[in-house]
Amino acid sequence: MDISNYLYLSAALFTIGAVGVVVRRNAIVVFMCVELMLNAANLAFVTFSRLNGNLDGQVASFFTMVVAACEVVIGLAIIVTIFRSRRSASVDDASLLKR
């Protein structure tokens, strides 16, 4: 099988994630879309690692996973806090930054 298919899949996943971040209001869904984008990137890393025949991409994907894990912890905590104070997980409701 042609190895570039993995890259197409990665690009498709990344696009789905990006579109999801932009169009969805629910913070949890946005969050999952972000995870999707990260994993799309991981897939690309691994594919390139395979293509180039070295382990650099593999290593980078591990780093990404670690960062993603940290991000999940903090991000979920923020979402829960916001939900507690506002009774809503909509990202549009939390539009106070402009003031």
Place this chain on the structure above:
Amino acid sequence: MNANNAIVLLIALPLFSSAILLLSGRKSDKWGHLLATAVSATTFVIGVYEFFQMHSRPSTDRPLTQKLFEWISVGGFQVDASLLLDQLSICFVLLITGVGTLIHIYSIEYMSHDHNRRRFFAYLNLFIAAMLLLVLGDSYLNLYVGWEGVGLASYLLIGFWNQKPAYATAAKKAFVANRVGDVGLSLAIMIAFTQFGTVTFAGVKAGAPHASPAALTALGAMLLLAAAGKSAQFPLQSWLGDAMAGPTPVSALIHAATMVTAGVYLITRSNFVFDASPTAQAMVVTVGAITLLFGAIIGTAKDDIKKALAASTMSQIGYMILATGLGPIGYAFAILHLLTHGFFKAGMFLGAGSVMHGMDDEVNMRRYGGLAKAMPITAVTFSLGYLAILGVPPFAGFYSKDKIIETALNAGGAKGILLGGATLLGAAITAFYMTRVIVLTFTGAKRWDSKAHPHESPILMWLPMAILAIGSVASGFLLSSGSALVNWLQPIVNAGHHEHNEELLKPAVVSSLALGLVLVGVLTAVFKYRTVPVDAPTKVSIFTTAARKDLYQDSFNEAVLMHPGQKLTTGLVYTDEQVIDGTVRGVGSSLSIISTAMRKIQNGYVRSYALVMVLGVLALVTTIWLVTL
């Protein structure tokens, strides 16, 4: 105390006393005037002591210097604050402290009803200190400090009754006109420094023979400008008439006897500059001749007794300035006239003050008349001053003014005839306007209304007048018998070495001619003012109108200097507000408009930020892709 160390006391004492009076406030109201008068008298005693010390020394050892401290020391520019007491300074020290003390005594009574009398005396002492610094400084820069100091004191005293806006304006006018002259003095100091590398009198004197004629002429012209400002000479004379807004003792001390003669001092002190530059000398005599006629003509039309005397002062200082332009011998006669003028003019001003004191501050001579009976002492002392200014022998003016006329006539050629003619004509007009003052004030019918109760002034006022009157009688004879003053000043002004021109007229002829013209002036005035209308006639010749309006000097200043100046300022203010401020404000408001537009991007929605980010990354990637393709 030795003679050398006492010089600084001359300045320090009145300065200190002035500070005490100004700082201690109302507490010193009771004794402030006594302290000031005592201090002034002390300086006079020190002056007399210094004079006798100086007199007892041989003529080469007479000048004394006292270095106070190193003032400025920057690279090649060294100025010490040090004092120089020589034959010329001592004349001024005696005049300033002597007349000053008399006027202090007079003011005790004259200002007794003014609740700000203490402040008045503080300013008087400040003036004495500044004027002494002016004549005792050993360099142009030290002189400049005193020069500004007397300007300040003059300003404060002219505007002493500044609750009246007109008086405050008069003070400002005097200050501004003086400022023009001060620019001349500061430029002169700069020229002296660039040319000679020093600003001391001795240094400039040593360098003057080697300097270029152009530099000396420029230096002389700037010194003349300074002198014109301070001494109310053409074209800066317009302030003196308005300066009469100050209390009369001030007019007597500052605007007749001492400060306004500072210009004569400056030119005499700088004799080495003027002797080396005939062009500068020509400018000096021109200014002097113009002013002596200018002042005399103005004096003929003034109904305000003080303004008539002020015009006379202007004219008499014109004589002195003219004399200083006549070379070495002229300086001594200028100083001689300055000293005698100090006596008789101060005496007459005090007389005018006495009249005003008795007439409820009325200054219009048309409302006087027949005051000789009510104020006999004032009338006598005033008349002695009058005879002195006319130059009637053996009164003081005869010795000083006739010498100036004589020297002017003997200046040689057309110059001599022109200058001599001007001085003779001036003498005739002087006789006319002074007779007019006497006739209007002391003789004729009473023209005051029933409310006035003219009375003789108390002894504290008439005593100084009497002493000054004695001076008006005797000072001329004393100072010129055996050429006393000329010999005394010889080492300073080099008076002994003047070249003898062919004498145009014999001294006796000159005196007779002058006396004849004076007689014509007197008779004309007596004839013209047999009857005096209480209200000034309105239908008068254009010459009278012109003289009443100070020969349109104020109108000229307003039309040529003031209005264009105001237009310029208005234009500059407009430029500042509209162009410069407009640019600054424009930058600010356009930034504000831009940011208002930009703010819409910051809508606070996370999703739109994310969209922008995605689009930005896409744009970036596309760009890189396109570039590397």
